[in-house]
Amino acid sequence: MEKTSGLPFQQLLKERGLKSTRQRDEIARVFMESADHLSVDELCQRVRQKNPRIGYATVYRTLKLLAQSGWASARQFGQRTARFEHRTEGEHHDHLICLICGKIVEFASGRIEELQSRIAQKKGFRIFDHKLELYGHCADCLAKKEMTGKEVREKATNE
């Protein structure tokens, strides 16, 4: 997996001919300092603790830049709000997702990542990030196979 961290955000802006502004720097800093799986809303809240006048639009615009630059990556776990992860160096956690109850189990596989790198190289890509999600039914839900139709329906509805 390619490394680009360590390159400050401001340097990256300069490379692309973009201006370094108080807002962009603040947003990038707060993003990098925060825990993973941050929603746009959460990021905006935090940024506003420092500078309450920063708008959602700016946060979205900056996040787009961070994503294009490979620093952030968007995830859509449920179908609702996107959440942004840091592109960390090396270690990635991937996800097993249950289609019935929505449970998410994390896992990591270095072996799979090796294969990914090889494929990317073959196609001429420089990879910054990846997303691997396995969808199915979890052990619990498989065990509930004997549920009545009514119960299944209720579970599916409030999902």
Place this chain on the structure above:
Amino acid sequence: MEKTSGLPFQQLLKERGLKSTRQRDEIARVFMESADHLSVDELCQRVRQKNPRIGYATVYRTLKLLAQSGWASARQFGQRTARFEHRTEGEHHDHLICLICGKIVEFASGRIEELQSRIAQKKGFRIFDHKLELYGHCADCLAKKEMTGKEVREKATNE
């Protein structure tokens, strides 16, 4: 990779205690007969050629059922509309996605799928589908590293 196709949709409804209706059957049929990467809108258009009174809500609701049953799976390539793929038996195509220009290149890797199956088994999941996306910069965009800031900005904007 687990197989469930061949099981008719109606049978699946019965198993879950759901009703088989004209609309559900029609939507499922059209979905299965269509090409991959169908948007909800496209599916709705096609279904309406047969029955113009079918509403978006019903299409969404049925697609959710198909997804939970493992027949369809949602993808979010750009951040816009979700697109639905058929869950085909065996063969999966995964995606390399360029963060700059949005280009999508497909690839397949049986080796990676083997590893996935093993992981799922270890965690007690029965997997119906998976999603693997590699994000980075494509060969073309890497070649354009010498572009001026202005050009980069324009490209990023109309993305």
Place this chain on the structure above:
DNA sequence: TTCAATGCAAATCTTTTGCAATGGG
């Protein structure tokens, strides 16, 4: 000084929901 970036509010778009009417089992 110049033009990109910002902040705000309005606009868009996708997906979900409430509810009366319909229709499967």
Place this chain on the structure above:
DNA sequence: CCCATTGCAAAAGATTTGCATTGAA
């Protein structure tokens, strides 16, 4: 018959955009 399903229109969100103002370079 009963209650799940449908269709419509309205609601709910999430993200984007137009535009006047601000601020980096």
